[in-house]
Amino acid sequence: MKVLVCVKQTFDTEAKIELKDGKISDAGINLIINPYDEVAVEGAIQLKEKGVAKEVVVVSAGSDKAMDAIRTALAMGADRGILVTQDAGADEYARAVALGAAIKNENPDLVLAGHVAADDGSSQVPTRVAEILGYPHINVITSLEVAGGKVVCSSEADGGTQITEVSLPAVVSSQVSWNEPRYPSMKGIMQAKKKPVDTVAAAAADNKTTIVELSLPAAKQAGVKIEDEAEVCATKLADWMKNTVKVEVK
């Protein structure tokens, strides 16, 4: 079985966001694999270790910098990479078209991706890719079993856990709690440098949406801060909850 994993390079989740000339500034920002995608990479490598997957291919759409994300995935244990060069301004539609075209060429049995990216928070691309490929999909998974040409996953749904089965080939998107991604070993990092990465141009697609404005939320002002005996603190906090917030006590 061939498993393909989509990864996106994102800002570190601890990064402070600043605007420069109306755009998000990436100056001094540490770049990482989107944490949800990192879990998908780990899931794919585990499938290979179990002998379920024969090959793990990692694909990323983005600028040359996305190569770092691919190399990290290769260092974790993926076999080869594909960098789909695309303008950073591509929207979810254009990105899905670019990834979809590259994935189609590979004809994988299973496509894995994070269910959401920590930067744009859209949660659209894996499902859009599934539609482009004509594959069934399951989102926000926390477990995965492959057997008899089918994949069965648990998903973190609203108000409970859903267990869904689809036939392969399929697209599956991961929740961060699915697994604990490994750190690349030194040996893995050395090997990753020799693993093949193809660079292809993105399939042409115009954006369907336009970002008309970026802004930073109004900074929340610090309010009252009390340093006193715990009892005094608690009494004052209770008064504030009752009189200002007007909480209802059950």
Add this chain to the structure above:
Amino acid sequence: MMAGTWVFVEQRDGNIRKVTFEMLSQAKKYGDEVSAVVFGKGVKALAPEFAKYGADKVYAVEGDIFADYNTGAFVAQMVAMINEFQPNAVFFAHSFNGRDFASRLAQKLEAGLATDVIAAELSAGKGVFTRAIYAGKALAKVEVATSPVLATIRPGVFEVAEAAGAGAVVEPAVAASAADVYQTIKEFQPTVSSRPELNEAEVVVSGGRGCKGPEGIKIVEELADLLGAAVGGSRAAIDSGWLGHELQVGQTGKVVNPNLYVAAGISGAIQHLAGMSSSKFIAAINTDTEAPIFNVADFGVVADLFKVIPTLISELKK
């Protein structure tokens, strides 16, 4: 005349989620015809519920294949209805099912989609939607001008307002068949909890590293239950295994915006702040006077949560 705003009803077994009424109330503000669209079994009977919040029409699609949400049949049905009735815009809940539905539908229609929307301007053929990006560290205004205008709406953001609507039931032809279904839902295990869901709760009480272990979390839960609140946690509390991942608040967890957020023993790492800073009121309890959480707290107490919360509980009970 515009062809109206559709609100896709978020429901399970006839239990309508509050976000549906939030979307109807928001749609009503545009002055255009508002319709609730509901797929399922026995859903026609729900029509008066939507009329109460201003639905002029209720498109009710009945059928066994719509009993549980499944992407294939729902998309096939919606595409047929969009072609027939030509709505100006369709709103979905930004939920497990809603974002799945809207994303696959948008790609089928080769259309744009704004997800997790927190403010929405709508006119004929165009929507301008505000989205939180980087989990709320920045805001983006996104224009969607493909037809129909598609968006998923974050629960708990828009106000619910009752408004009389005719609620006229329309029963469109069923356009989906078993051949459209490609997912088998083998099981749904509801979370057994007496507490509200994190992203719908009026009050959220969260615990962090300062809880020191399950005992500290128990104190947090006791306060939460007194306030009818949802329980959440910082990444430290989740990674330590004191709470399940589904309760994580922050950039790799959930973004919440309750009326009151109580942070107990949470220092306020930037990725946590991203998930809760938009709460209306924030209270913080932490022993470290330098903790960043105090920069966003409306009411902060520098004290030990193990001492503060029990007294707080007895004071609130008075």
